[in-house]
Amino acid sequence: MNRKDGIMIIGGHGKVGQYIARELRYYNLILAGRDEGKIKGFLDKEKIQAEALKMDINNIDFTKMQGICFVVVCVDQKNTLLLEFCDKHAIDYMDVTANSEYIEKIQQLQLSGTSRILLGIGLAPGLTNLLAEKFVSMYPSAKNIKIQLILGLGEKHGDAAIRWTLDNFLKEYCHKTLGQIRPFKWKSTVKIRQKRLRTYNFNFVDQHMLNNKYPDKNFTTYLGFEFGDYGFEKRPAGYF
Known part of the structure; x- marks a missing residue:
């Protein structure tokens, strides 16, 4: 699949991610998560044309982020490396987390402002x-x-x-x-x-x-x- 202007939903087959994936089904989607099989099962069931990608949110292979213009995160994280990567590479970032400690970590970062960052969506x-x-x-x-x-x-x-x-x-x-x-x-x-x-x-x-x-x-x-x-x-x- 052509990754140009791709929207990556991390945890896209979870409870919240499924709703977002359905709403964005006609965009160039990449659904990422730990269980590639479950992602493919969800996509087949919903008849959504999207790429399924195996990814560990706490140990990301950033080479898989090529062609991504927007990231939606629907799972909790232990570090801010993904957000920092998005900020550095002008990738817009949205996070649905309710984790107070994680958002506090983000607020302490010195970000460049090259990407739009939206937190607290839910x-x-x-x-x-x-x-x-x-x-x-x-x-x-x-x-x-x-x-x-x-x-x-x-x-x-x-x-x-x-x-x-x-x-x-x-x-x-x-x-x-x-x-x-x-x-x-x-x-x-x-x-x-x-x-x-x-x-x-x-x-x-x-x-x-x-x-x-x-x-x-x-x-x-x-x-x-x-x-x-x-x-x-x-x-x-x-x-x-």
């Missing part, structure tokens, strides 16, 4: 950032802003998203005003469809990105779960 960070910024534009005097995120336990979540959430259940993190804090220490509530749901502080990176952008404000993200008919007053035994 629900949180992503949609929550946009909604928070809209709120700030409507209420510029607001200082302490809570971001309430409710996830449905009956919904289909990707393996990587589930693993990331579970990994961060007990991991302490540093917040702008709360300092070093563990998840689920602070409580809040949100009302949805006449039900009050309990939420707890959690280490979503949207709050850190917003706190960096608005130094005069304080954003805190809270996480809660929807149990169908269960609400705040009627929740299963052992629910937090």
